[in-house]
Amino acid sequence: MREAFIKEAHDILDxxxxxxxxxxxxxxxxxxxxxxNHPDRAINVGIREQLMIGVAGGLALNxxxxxxxxxxxxxxxxxxxxxxxxxxxxxxxxILVSVGASYDGSPMGYTHMSPMDVSLxxxxxxxxxxxxxxxxxxxxxxxxxxxxxxxxxxRLSTQTNATPHLDAMRLKVLRHSTSGRTIVAVGPMLQPVxxxxxxxxxxIAYTHTPRPFDHIGLRAIAGDAPDIVIVEPYLEGTSAxxxxxxxxxxxxxxRSIGVKRQDLHRYGTPADHAxxxxxxxxxxxxxxxxxx
Numbered sequence: 265m266r267e268a269f270i271k272e273a274h275d276i277l278d279x280x281x282x283x284x285x286x287x288x289x290x291x292x293x294x295x296x297x298x299x300x301n302h303p304d305r306a307i308n309v310g311i312r313e314q315l316m317i318g319v320a321g322g323l324a325l326n327x328x329x330x331x332x333x334x335x336x337x338x339x340x341x342x343x344x345x346x347x348x349x350x351x352x353x354x355x356x357x358x359i360l361v362s363v364g365a366s367y368d369g370s371p372m373g374y375t376h377m378s379p380m381d382v383s384l385x386x387x388x389x390x391x392x393x394x395x396x397x398x399x400x401x402x403x404x405x406x407x408x409x410x411x412x413x414x415x416x417x418x419r420l421s422t423q424t425n426a427t428p429h430l431d432a433m434r435l436k437v438l439r440h441s442t443s444g445r446t447i448v449a450v451g452p453m454l455q456p457v458x459x460x461x462x463x464x465x466x467x468i469a470y471t472h473t474p475r476p477f478d479h480i481g482l483r484a485i486a487g488d489a490p491d492i493v494i495v496e497p498y499l500e501g502t503s504a505x506x507x508x509x510x511x512x513x514x515x516x517x518x519r520s521i522g523v524k525r526q527d528l529h530r531y532g533t534p535a536d537h538a539x540x541x542x543x544x545x546x547x548x549x550x551x552x553x554x555x556x
Contacts, residue, residue, distance in 0.1 A: 273298070285332070288315070290338070316343065367379065381417075419497075438470055453497050469550050479520060
């Protein structure tokens with residue numbers, strides 16, 4: 265996904281004089297060509313993530329469409345106050361593109377892990393959140409984000425699904441069932457969900473754009489007695505409020521599955537963390553099985 269983003273961003277910078285790029289050292293080498301070719305619009309501020317967001321806000325105030333890029337823990341967690349003040353409070357948008365996701369950076373320790381990034385973005389109304397599940401989804405989502413001025417968070421991961429679904433801006437039903445249970449898989453969680461539920465009688469719906477949440481789509485899919493399991497690649501419960509807002513007039517069942525809230529104090533590989541947090545196929549299966 266990171267390589268797909270870098271390639272597409274280079275092309276967009278060459279094509280669109282309104283688009284700008286702001287880095288804080290992360291990915292400076294692969295963006296060397298852009299930094300050399302567009303010194304007025306491609307800027308590396310050094311290891312100053314808060315400044316990166318401030319510069320992006322200034323560029324947006326001057327009519328440009330800035331892309332700010334770093335690890336999730338740096339571009340969201342560390343720079344949250346600047347996102348709040350230099351973007352939201354100023355009434356301008358930017359495209360924040362992260363790598364590392366929840367635990368892709370686990371070999372480097374907790375400093376490079378951010379399972380709470382989408383929850384933080386959720387505190388600022390109006391953000392569009394993309395969590396692509398396949399590298400082929402990255403380019404179209406990035407291009408779509410450069411075509412408007414709304415705030416966008418594009419969350420990249422090393423975990424990918426086997427197949428891209430470019431038309432999953434809203435919930436896309438991949439399998440229908442008669443059991444009444446609906447599994448909502450967000451971004452790269454689709455593949456473990458498919459593997460876990462290969463022989464289960466459940467409806468499976470996918471989206472790479474959890475914000476704005478597809479309330480209308482979920483109501484149509486879930487029917488009269490909603491029984492929802494949502495599997496997200498970030499902090500468990502992040503979208504519980506969004507699911508609740510989908511059913512203001514009827515009772516519903518909800519199981520929220522995501523990265524567990526405790527700090528494990530472990531390094532390990534991303535696959536290790538998926539298992540420890542119960543996000544591998546074997547761990548997911550009991551929670552996806554319809555209740556009698």
